[in-house]
Amino acid sequence: MIALSHVFGNDLVLSEGGLQTVSGTELTRQGLLRRLLTVAGNYVWQPDYGVGLPLMVGQVIAPEAMESVIRAQVQEDANVDPSQVVSVTVTDEGLGICRCDVSYVDAGSGQQQSLSFSY
16 A cells, blocks of 8 residues: 655655655554554544544653553554554653653554654
8 A cells, every 4th residue: 555655743744756655564653653643533423533642741651551552543543463462662761751652563563563663
């Protein structure tokens, strides 16, 4: 599958006279980031889609609760192999910043992948 490349919070990118596209593991990675940063209820047709990590900024950090909700949403993604374990680690880096490390198996490639970001 090919889709427009769009990293959540950034603009679309022009490439060779058109919009940049993405496929494979990068498509999955971008989709997972979008799912984790989207606030649940913002998609009318999929009210359970999204974790809403931006809403957690400024709140008391509860790594176990965050890991649980992130794991559940990653497992819901069609591009993640549902038969494999999804590993999530949330680390409090201080000053209200969390680091999130997600490990999953890409359904298309069958390869272990990782997604790491701070918020």
